[in-house]
């Protein structure tokens with residue numbers, strides 16, 4: 001039922017700004033990510049795309065000017081400095097052309113898309129209700145790093161499952177303790193902060209790292225939430241403008257992936273079909289899947 005897990009700001013079509021600056025004090029979810037999916041049997045996924053044999057790890061070839069980093073970058077940091085041996089972090093040595101805005105006036109920034117000209121796309125996977133070995137296998141096969149936004153109450157029966165993605169180069173991030181999709185309207189600041197810090201502590205305990213990114217259940221956020229996210233020590237709220245859902249891509253703008261898109265998926269029974277749809281779109285757009293935390297410098 002998370003199918004309308006939409007971003008909440010109707011920004012002008014074509015706007016490529018990365019920041020959804022909050023003007024109002026409250027944003028209401030238009031269609032929220034509802035309760036966890038039922039445990040209905042997974043429909044037989046029909047992969048729509050088979051990795052071409054000529055593309056090891058499935059990554060598209062990059063323009064030469066970009067493959068070694070941004071040619072005009074003035075950063076003295078060599079590409080290798082962004083790499084973490086043994087995993088998938090920025091393997092091609094992109095030097096990001098986007099800078100994450102800092103927390104200002106106690107408010108965490110909100111990212112709906114990354115404003116970049118580089119051929120990168122960011123995969124995010126939410127919740128954690130459904131778990132299967134196939135998910136781990138597919139992520140390894142496609143060699144995708146992802147930001148994994150977990151909800152404590154969904155994963156606490158089997159937190160170890162998600163360590164497998166972390167071992168592949170993905171990172172666990174914060175999607176609250178209880179996944180209350182109405183938290184911006186039903187919970188006060190202190191209660192929101194408790195939802196957030198509870199998951200921070202859980203992630204620290206089980207995955208050895210305090211998350212730096214927060215995804216609101218259902219996508220709705222508010223000034224109080226931005227304050228709570230910053231107070232919890234995180235760097236940004238991350239929403240999306242594109243998702244892969246029930247085996248197909250769903251674009252708020254246009255009909256293909258754009259550089260800098262943040263793509264939403266879920267750990268659901270139809271994971272294989274969703275990932276196949278994303279892969280088809282990613283290859284068609286010639287984008288490389290890069291870990292969002294690496295790109296933002298918030299690993």
Ligand SMILES: [Zn+2]
Pocket residue numbers: 002033126127175179216217218
């Ligand atoms: Zn969710």
